Amino acid sequence: MTDAALADRLDRIVLYQVYPQSFADADGDGVGDLDGLAARLDYLAWLGVDAVWLTPVFVSPFRDAGYDVADFDRVAARYGGDAAMDRLIAEADRRGIGIVLDLVAGHTSDEHEWFADALARGPAGDPDGDRYVFSPTAADGFAPVPRGDRGFYKPNFFEFQPALNFGYARLHPDEPWRQTVDAKGPRRNRDALVDIMRRWYDRGVAGFRVDMAASLVEDDPGHRETARLWRDIRRRLDRTHPGRILVSEWGDPARAVPAGFDVDFFLQFGGDSDGLPLKSLFENGSGTVHEAWPRRDAWADAAGKGDAADFVVAWTEARDAIAAAGSRGVVGLPTANHDFTRLVSGSRDAQQARSALLLVLTWAAMPSLYYGDEIGMRYLPGVGPLEGSSLGPTYERAGSRTPMAWGASTVLGQRAHDARYLPADDAPDAPTVAGQLDDPASLLRFVRAAVALRRSDPRLGARASLEVESTGYPFVYRRGGTLLVALNPADRPCEVALGGVGDPVIATGARVMGERLLLDAFGAAVVDLAPRAAAASIPA
Structure with missing residues (x-):
């Protein structure tokens, strides 16, 4: 695939998200891997997707399913290592499919060598600039260092994920550890981030989806300094690797796209309304108690008590903000992802989900299909926790991360094992690819037709x-x-x-x-x- 292939088709791209450990297993050890994904690329090409986004596949202790990265330059052995990534990129390129990696930009695992080195430096810190945020005394939101005499460090999500130091937008006399965004440590981390991305671009990666993209600069009202940081990173990357796509997990397209990203998705959080645009559409926890979203009447519910107006208003504001900034980026709209429940959940069945799927594929935005949503895979309550999937007593993510339901080892001539990273949906009526592949009335065929229409008719482009x-x-x-x-x-x-x-x-x-x-x-x-x-x- 040429460098500019995806960027040139930004208006028409259909993205497909894969949770690698649950997608397909080539070596039969029960955990999905990259060779298993490569063996299913013919299916993805048949479905019509342009790019595949992988949740993190880097070396990790997997206490947060890979979002706790211990080495940004190596692929974890469970996925087949670096050689498997090279094979995947080559096979995807042959089919015109781009590989988009998930970049955890705001933190590392506490097992990363950077953190070990930082703890070993002692109270004086690193003369080249501290990579992490340390305080000599206890402070709100800080955790005690596990060893050494650095005092306390700031986590970015879970406690085992120390926040990388990109500086503070505002200094404070009572918190002398705060550094400006242009101090040594923040500049060092910014340079490292650019270098990591360039190395993967050199290996053939088509782009990145950036995890928690708004979290880098601390105490940043309106995310002004964070936006400045990403615009700087984008300019530097475009000088050496033009044409790659950059997707953010920000949840606020009106801010994120003008900040240098090609796409930002409406999500279950983000923006001034804390995710209301997506919640008002799908609120995928409907009818169950397994999600942290407050109960509301969602447009996609069978009761027909909701309204899509909040979504339309937010999308209009984002479109106008993107245009005013002179950006060619677009809003993104997902069916679901690894962090919130699938469209088919609670009382909503696959037939009821067809309208929501068609909305995602025909709206003026970049669509993202979460693996299995094209066949109506269900959120499975009662599954997990596993590898950090649980975020509270009513927020369990494992039910959205269950094995891709192939239903047969051979699909479209390619063979791979089912992954068994988590329990599968074993109900008699559980949907499968094999069960829908040759059925013209199936959800899978319906979604495939909608994808093809999306890609072929310019009236459905994200900018039309x-x-x-x-x-x-x-x-x-x-x-x-x-x-x-x-x-x-x-x-x-x-x-x-x-x-x-x-x-x-x-x-x-x-x-x-x-x-x-x-x-x-x-x-x-x-x-x-x-x-x-x-x-x-x-x-x-």
Whole structure:
């Protein structure tokens, strides 16, 4: 894949997230690995994805499932080591698929050699600049060092994840350990971050998704210094490796994209409304007690009591902020990810989730499919905890990290074992790839058709025009002026006045009657109001 391939297609990219230890297992040890993923690339190419984002695969003690990195330059043995990564990149490149790595920028594992070296330095610190934030006395949010006489250190997430020192936006006389963002230690870490990314780009990686991207500069109102830091990093990377994509976990596209990222996703947190745009759409904990989100009526619930208006307002504000900043970046919209529950959870089944999936794939944003959502894999309550998956008594992430449900060892001619990192969904009606691959009415075929339409029709590009007609039931909007999308996740039928004649391009529980679109309960459709003589070919 050429350096600029993904960046040139930013408007049309469909991203696919893989949790490697749960995706596919080549060596049969029960833990998914990179050779297992390579053996399933034909499936991903068949599905139509452009890039695969891997959660961290670096050397780690795995107390936070790899987000506690002990070596940024080496792939963990459980995934097959560095050679397996080289094979994966080569095989993905042959299929035109980019590999996007997960970069933990704000902290390391407490087993990283940088932390060991910092503790060994003693109270005087490192003359080249401290990589971590230390205080000689107890301070709010700090933890005692496990050994040595450095006093206390600041964690970034779990206590075993010491925060890297990128400085403070504001100094304080009562906290003399605070350093400016341009002090030796912060500059040293910024340089190290750039060097790490360049080394992986040299190996063929197409981009990075940056974990907790807003967490680097401490006490930073409005994230102004953090944004300045990322713009500086982006400029330096573009000078040597233009065309790579940079995706942030910020949860606030209006701030993150102008800060130098190509994409930032609406998430279950972030922004002034703390994740309300995504929660108001899906609130994937609906009907269960396994998620930290407060209960609310979500648009995607069958009861039909929600509204997509909050999402539309936030997306509009983000789009306008990105345009005002002169950025060519885009908003991102995920089906789910490894940190929050899947679309199919609680009382919501796969049929009800079709509207939500079609929304993600037709909205003016970069879509991200979480592995297994294309077949309706379910969140499994009662699974875990494992490797830091639990964030509290009602926030268990393991249920979203269960093994990819292949249903057969050979799929599209490629063979790999199922991963058994976590228990699988063993219910008689559990969805599988094998069970849906040849079924034209399956969710998998529906999603594949939507991906193909997304990639082939410029009216569905992330930067193409979007006009919202209604935000309830149905949720109706037009793309590119003449492509109408109508979504009804509720358990009652409804209809849409088309204002003319049109041809359904994709439909489930929907039919056109003259100038009306009739939607059954859980129906959804994309209708072309300007039929073309040579319509895009949608795979069966």
